[in-house]
Amino acid sequence: MARVKLEVGKSGTVIIRIPFNLEMISKINSVEGRQWNAEGKYWTVPFSKNMINLLLSLFRYDTVELCPRLKAITDVPENGGDCVKKANYADKYEKTLQEIDNEMKLRGYSQKTRKAYRCQLKEFISYCLDKGWRRIGENEVKDYLDYMMNVRGVSTSSIDQAISAIKFIFTKILGQPGMILSIPRPKKEQRLPQAFSLQEIGGLFRQIKNIKHRAILFLIYSAGLRVGEAVRLKIGDVDIDKKMLYIRKAQGKNERYTILSQVALESLRFYLELYQPEKWLFPGAQPGRHITERSVQKAFEDARAKAGIQKEITIHSLRHSFATHLLEPGTDLGYIQELLGHNSDRINSLDGSEE
Structure with a gap:
């Protein structure tokens, strides 16, 4: 302990x-x-x-x-005594959390979402430990959210995620969908997305010497991909003749096509000739597995440091830069949304929250 x-x-x-x-x-x-x-x-x-x-x-x-x-x-x-409070929580509720995780898995929730919800629910059930989580009501939920906001001072995005996780318990596990309908979600902070300038993009890619890393980062920027989409591309998802990429089971389970620029295509061709992948477009170190998101993020972070870019900017900013650089010449916003895989009612959602 x-x-x-x-x-x-x-x-x-x-x-x-x-x-x-x-x-x-x-x-x-x-x-x-x-x-x-x-x-x-x-x-x-x-x-x-x-x-x-x-x-x-x-x-x-x-x-x-x-x-x-x-x-x-x-x-x-x-x-x-010296022991203020001991955590018998782990033994008592680990089985419950595992049951909830299994339910999310059966419903097709991604591993990233399951991990985030499990962490949120662990904190929530811990907070309500003395009540027994099956006897928790609306007041307990509100008290917990108030504790998160005013005592712990967590971000609005974390509170919003906690509400989603708690909602999963009541709607999918306990069958009480109306239990937390009156729980308000915090107003999201309005943040302008960070994007690279064209000069910074050029400086960034000049620092990437690894052919494989250069190709996948070019795709993320050129095609407006999420990192999770890029690492899961397969050989058959690339249409070189039409300069298109087919994105399978993207966020929200929607599939889409997106463009492949000439520069990215040339980088990709060079990579394919050198590596000759068989199943995954970008295979990982483990046989039969694709490259990990963390490996791509690390390659990006190293290149950004070498390029001397001081902005607090992440790999997801490559995707935002794709949209920004298309908008600068006057490309239609609706077309950009379609390429990015956004729903038509999410025009203002390019704020970094979907990764």
């Missing part, structure tokens, strides 16, 4: 010592004012009673050790 240690630090701070655990680190990153001390290998946060209680809430299902001074100012019961 993971152990959290809280101590009084210098200059009005609290020291947090945790093992290397991505879930724990994610929780600490939600705390305002946190700082990492690389030399001491610990985190610090501002000292206050509210802060201590917040930390105890965040780590309520882990073993938390408090130094005597901190224990004296918190709301921890005297008989709590």
